Amino acid sequence: AQTVTQSQPEMSVQEAETVTLSCTYDTSENNYYLFWYKQPPSRQMILVIRQEAYKQQNATENRFSVNFQKAAKSFSLKISDSQLGDTAMYFCAFMKPTGANNLFFGTGTRLTVIP
Amino acid sequence: DGGITQSPKYLFRKEGQNVTLSCEQNLNHDAMYWYRQDPGQGLRLIYYSQIVNDFQKGDIAEGYSVSREKKESFPLTVTSAQKNPTAFYLCASSDLAALQETQYFGPGTRLLVL
Numbered sequence: 001a002q003t004v005t006q007s008q009p010e011m012s013v014q015e016a017e018t019v020t021l022s023c024t025y026d027t028s029e030n031n032y033y034l035f036w037y038k039q040p041p042s043r044q045m046i047l048v049i050r051q052e053a054y055k056q057q058n059a060t061e062n063r064f065s066v067n068f069q070k071a072a073k074s075f076s077l078k079i080s081d082s083q084l085g086d087t088a089m090y091f092c093a094f095m096k097p098t099g100a101n102n103l104f105f106g107t108g109t110r111l112t113v114i115p
Numbered sequence: 116d117g118g119i120t121q122s123p124k125y126l127f128r129k130e131g132q133n134v135t136l137s138c139e140q141n142l143n144h145d146a147m148y149w150y151r152q153d154p155g156q157g158l159r160l161i162y163y164s165q166i167v168n169d170f171q172k173g174d175i176a177e178g179y180s181v182s183r184e185k186k187e188s189f190p191l192t193v194t195s196a197q198k199n200p201t202a203f204y205l206c207a208s209s210d211l212a213a214l215q216e217t218q219y220f221g222p223g224t225r226l227l228v229l
Contacts, residue, residue, distance in 0.1 A: 045220035103218055105157030
């Protein structure tokens with residue numbers, strides 16, 4: 001079974017600073033996908049960034065980037081120039097390449113951006 | 116504009132009552148999913164459907180039922196058999212033809228028991 005671990009229940013960062021959220025996962029699959037979702041106080045789950053395991057290059061989306069370490073099964077999210085609107089729960093998720101019941105979530109990290 | 120809608124935003128259930136949560140998508144996605152979110156936990160899969168008139172149980176299907184009569188709609192019924200239904204419910208959809216099958220989520224429904 002796939003497990004996703006987010007070891008930081010809560011984090012805080014000063015506005016305009018950089019913060020890194022950790023995620024590790026356990027799988028025997030070689031091909032898979034990884035995601036970071038953001039859940040702001042509105043509770044809508046919003047896709048932040050995604051990474052294909054077969055790609056060595058780390059994904060980036062504006063101020064958001066990942067550090068994907070396949071051998072270590074690590075997938076951390078870096079938020080640069082943090083903004084107040086980044087305050088949210090962040091969930092790491094793992095997707096197997098096949099099957100419909102294939103998306104597994106971590107328990108989340110609550111990030112607070114301090115003005 | 117395209118997206119996933121869920122209604123109602125808040126729902127109250129009385130003891131022994133069945134309630135139905137609505138989920139509609141106009142993204143032309145094949146697959147739809149229902150998740151339950153409890154405080155301090157990630158999302159847990161209740162049911163999913165890859166095609167009209169077919170659906171599969173997820174990890175916590177007991178006390179829930181679904182139907183998929185139309186591609187756009189995937190309603191979830193919380194039955195009286197679900198003893199602890201208070202939670203936040205999220206519906207999602209994905210395009211099975213897409214390489215990554217990324218799941219996109221609706222705004223959610225909060226269910227409270229009176």
